[in-house]
Amino acid sequence: MTLRTFLLGACSALAFAGMASAETLTIATVNNGDMIRMQKLTDDFKAKNPGIDLEWVTLEENVLRQKVTTDIATKGGQYDVLTIGTYEVPIWAKQGWLVPLDNLGANYDVDDLLPAIRSGLTMDGKLYAAPFYGESSMVMYRKDLFDAAGLKMPDAPTWDFIADAARKITNKDKEVYGICLRGKAGWGENMAFLTAMSNSFGARWFDENWKPQFDQPEWKDTLDFYVKLMKDAGPPGASSNGFNENLALFQTGKCGMWIDATVAASFVSNPKESTVADKVGFALAPDKGLGKRGNWLWAWSLAIPAGSQKAEAAEKFVAWATSKDYTNLVAEKDGWLNAPPGTRASLYANAEYQKAAPFAKMTIDSINSADPSKPTVKPVPYVGVQFVAIPEFQGIGTAIGQQFSAALAGQLSVDQALQSAQQLATREMTKAGYIK
Known part of the structure; x- marks a missing residue:
């Protein structure tokens, strides 16, 4: 060599x-x-x-x-x-x-x-x-629109106040919608929001014996309220909107209120990213007076x-x-x-x-108030606020999310969506051995 x-x-x-x-x-x-x-x-x-x-x-x-x-x-x-x-x-x-x-x-x-x-x-x-x-999650809202409507946001609002305010500040001619909420199907998209919301309405995914509860009046109340509110005061095409889509709507001045992740607070308050940065206020996620707020x-x-x-x-x-x-x-x-x-x-x-960060205290209060071990008004066998901590939830949650997104889009009635949800959940939970 x-x-x-x-x-x-x-x-x-x-x-x-x-x-x-x-x-x-x-x-x-x-x-x-x-x-x-x-x-x-x-x-x-x-x-x-x-x-x-x-x-x-x-x-x-x-x-x-x-x-x-x-x-x-x-x-x-x-x-x-x-x-x-x-x-x-x-x-x-x-x-x-x-x-x-x-x-x-x-x-x-x-x-x-x-x-x-x-x-x-x-x-x-x-x-x-x-x-x-x-x-966690909380209410982000436009203070200027509330002032113009003669409204004052409480630190701890009820769902009834939110719905009334959303309808009053909606101006569809100017493309300003009273409220933006998740509608895109997915266990971590619309079902994260709707599950947390349903907790405050007294609903639950399963009873103590893992029997699905979508045939109960609390879920009917939740989904009825959500669909009617979004029809009256939400943006067009809401069934396609998830976190990022609603963030963009809020930042461009098209949402009067947005109930979503506390992490969004910095994005809506940043003048480099948000046209309404100097007009944003914050409040705790709403409740129905039953002892649980709709925060995850x-x-x-x-x-x-x-x-x-x-x-x-x-x-x-x-x-x-x-x-x-x-x-x-x-x-x-x-x-x-x-x-x-x-x-x-x-x-x-x-x-x-x-x-x-004017939202710092509201964020930490929201995080500390969420209780995954007791997420609902009635007792449940599961842990998790906006999800159920079992392996099967990912598939079941997304399938039900598709039904609820279809109800929001007007393709199904609320009753049809809930009936499908009950059947889907019962079939999958039986197959997985949770119920006989």
Whole structure:
């Protein structure tokens, strides 16, 4: 072998070793504003971890859920980091599908995570996902439209007040609609909203023996109220609108009220993104006087599937994206208003954040008031506020969401949608062995 051949071979081996040492993490995430911001800030992560590259798969909410569920259930190994929610984490951890997060680093401060959020991501004392942002739901409304109509929003409104106000501030000639609510079918889209709403009406998914309850008057009251309100005071095409579509409507001045995730508060209050930023007020989610408000509890969190071959690198990314340092990075680049909310006690003790975010107290009060272990007025055998924490819920919830979306679109009557929901849920729960 000549010296030249030897040197060329050595250089090739070194180059190959260099290539092999650079790991590329594939991260599946949802196309929400906070996740888009995270992608723009990842130069900070790469500078601190030069051996790790990132590849993003950014998907609409329903599509993301479908793809990551299929991948993890079939052990496809397509992703190294998953963006998943409070519903999936305990179910998937129990199946052995997620890697426990034992090495988030000495400075991570797990004890700073809000107890309500942390408990939903923990099983047997171990954290299986780290919360990127946490949320409940609340009312966002246009103060100028309320003033013009001679209305004053209570801090804790009733559904009857909301409905009356929505009809009064609607001006369809000017394309201003009194209320925007989710109508797009999906267990995490319209059914997240409608399940939380139904809790406040006294409804429940199942009784103590897992018998579906869509044939009961409380669900009829909920769906009747929702469909009539949206027909009178909602935007056209509401059955296609989810979180992002309603956000766009509110930001462009077409919604008088929007009841949705507390995380949206920073987007509607940001003058760079919202034409009504200086006119927005906030209130707790409505109730019917039965002791439960229509607010949910959720965290979009980052988890590592057990099928990943790059778990160590993935955990470094998860630690970076959900750390106090990341919160400070967002504040430095985009202002405290845009700090990811709802995960850490330290954020809500931060005077700068409180000053920048007029919705901070309403958000933390909403998160703390949601009780996944007692979500309904009547007793239930399940945990979860806007979902039922059983594996079958994903399929059942989406199928029923399609029926309720069709009722909103006028393709089915409320009675027909509820009858279909009862039949669907009974069939699936019987097949799964919950009821005989």
